[in-house]
Amino acid sequence: MxxxxxxxxxxxxxxxxxxxxxxxxxxxxxHDPPASHIFISRRHYQNLSDTKSGKRREMSAQLSWQTACELGFRGNLDEWERLMGDMGCWNCPGDAILTSSRTAFTFSDD
CATH class of the missing domain: 1.20.5 (Single alpha-helices involved in coiled-coils or other helix-helix interfaces)
Known part of the structure; x- marks a missing residue:
């Protein structure tokens, strides 16, 4: 038995x-669209040669922020610009938002 x-x-x-x-x-x-969008937008933002007034980066950040909002980003434009401009430490625990959108607090899990 x-x-x-x-x-x-x-x-x-x-x-x-x-x-x-x-x-x-x-x-x-x-495929993880929010994470891919973060990496691509960040690379584009960092490599963008800007004008003296900063309009080119501002426009790029705004357009990528709108796309990020469509993908579930809940932060405002200032937070997105900070994310795009802050290189940070790629291996630091505080940069979890850069490794996966599913672990990030600023993306919704829809």
Whole structure:
């Protein structure tokens, strides 16, 4: 009787492991638009040669902020400009927003 219970439990466990593996593969295949937008916008903003008045960077930040808002960014334009201009430490724990939008507090999880 116990061997049958063990066998059934192992079958359930095997099935659960297969389901988890399938979900993990699906998650790996998913594209993360907010994170991609942050990286692309940040690189563009940093490499942009600006005018004396700063209008070019201001316009670039505003356009990318509007796109970020469509992707779920909940911060204001000043916060977005700070994110675009602050290079920070790429490996620092405080820069979690740069590594994944899912861990960032400024993006909604819709």
């Amino acid at each position: 116990r061997s049958r219970q063990l066998h059934e439990a192992l079958e359930k466990l095997t099935k659960a492991i297969r389901e988890v593996k399938a979900v993990v593969e699906t998650m790996r295949a998913e």
